Amino acid sequence: MKLLNIKFAPLNVPLQRRLQTLAMTALIVSHVFGCFISYGLVYYFIFHTKLWWLCSLYLMWCFFIDTDPRKGSNRRSKWIRRWTWWKYVKNYFPVELIKGFEGDLDASRNYLFCYFPHGLLSHGATMAFGSEHAGVDKCFPNHAIYGHTLSFTFSLPFIRELVFGIGGLPSSRECIDYIVGKSGGGNISCLVVGGAEESFYCEAGVHKIVLKKRKGFIKIALRNGCPLVPVYGFGENEIFGQYKFKGGTFMWKFQRFFKRVTGCAFIIVKGRGVFQYSFGILPHRRPITVVVGEPIDVEKTENPTQEQIDNLHQLFEKKLVELFESQKKHYLKEYENAHLEII
Template sequence: MKIEFAPRSVPLHRRLQTASVLQWVFSFLGLAQCCIVLFIVLLFTRFWLVSALYAVWWALDWDTPLKGGRRIHLIRNSVVWRYMRDYFPITLVKTAELDPEKNYVFGFHPHGVLVAGAFINFSTEASGFSKLFPGMTPHMMMLSLWFKAPFFRDYLMSGGFIPSDKEAGAYVLKKPGGGNVLIIAVGGAQEALDARPGAFTLLLANRKGFVRLALEHGAPLVPVFSFGENELFDQVENPKGSWLRWTQELLQKFMKVSLPLFHARGVFQYSFGLLPYRRPIYTVVGKPIHVEKNKNPSQDEVDELHGTYMEELSKLFEEHKSTYHVPEDKHLSFI
């Protein structure tokens, strides 16, 4: 394989963009593990008190992730995220107004490999969420497992992440006064196994928990499609029925995290590595779907609203796909 090296004369701003994405990839793939090791190692050094005091704090603060988290605006507004935004670049597109007196549920699609569009648009202010949607506070759901990692849980909460538990979602949606947005990457980690360039298949046909949650709280549903999300990485072929796919699905079932074998480019060369390609992402926020509050919705009511949601998501995709260079013969499919 011929290796294409990056030129030496790369402008400083592009080097900073690459560095920002490198730390983000590391945060996703290895920071939680490093935090756990640090917590344990400190217990056997003269700095053991740091971990001991943190353990006390951790016990007292255990339920905070389930109660809206603890965002830190200084971190959400960091210049690091603006460099990351410009690496791709990532753009947040608004198609309708949101009423700041209501709480909403955003369904984010597709998950992609590392959910780059959702992270920048909803867990930072790099793409201007608060300016586009004044009076709204985003809460991005993430696998609950990661909130069990010491130190890392605090880092996640600083960006507005909360666990993907019904209790955490309900807390956000029942907040009085409105102005809260619950963002759910509906396809989850399992959908990441099919994330590759040109893929438009969504794991949605049997994902109805977010619809039931919206009904129980009377929160309007908003379909969100992130064009370009699946273009960031290539992935080792893992068709259904292959030994690799069987292994990945088995690990996902027991570990609750998927392990897609993805690759793209490196830091100093463009031929292989774990950094995403520099390809644009356009995250389009659709129009709210009205939802009547029903504390005990029947399965038929859930199915009906779920069907409406899929129709609206498909319409959103079809209306905008030509703008973002998706071939006319490409359509969404649901599994």
């Protein structure tokens, strides 16, 4: 039904789709209002319940005892990763995970998965690697996978436990080094290399990634002798649109200032709503296919030279472009002439 130029959802939408929309709404609300939810719960428990003492102890533990984020890797929980909530979110798009090479990863080694593009909220990476419902345990049965996100997330009481549970850790050098440098192998770190800066290029049909000056992950791989794995989420940029502001305008400057101060991108999104498809903050239903490319072997070099870093960076860039060009005909049928632009 269309009314006042607004396209409403039909009344006979199947129950499964409504549950998917509900699950996605809960996820977006937790993303956008996570800080208010987290500290709102703290306020409620301390000032309006008899559990104030328990909440106070929890806060003391969070901010004075549990201060080493690396220990969060011990709280990765298969139970949380298998929640039905994630299944409904994954099927909302849906998200599919494809292993683009034969055989299994070497169980005795650690790997660094480098995911592109960031999109607005990296839904492809979260659903492919942060839950078990896309089949990550079947694709990589010998490895535990961890995803890295903003350190700010781990200052939010309650929410931090959920993020730890799905395998989340801060995107600091210390935490990535800890995972890919573990003896015995069997671990995967998943890093969205372009970060929030890449969010500004999230738009259907646009495949522009931030990589040219991102070389920190290359140094980490060399120091630990950790193979690099290019990963591309086809469809990640298609689920949201955004309002663009001309360079030099007040809003353009505010976006860059906000990003510089908080580390997050301030984006005015063009999405859909819960009961209509014309506007809102929910992503559009578009398939996201996460393709994992072939690993790039890396020889351990404790003190890599700039030349070694640049050479490996160029090789990674080449392999990422090859992955995109070889797979786009399968997963970007509307944009077959698209090319990967690296800035």
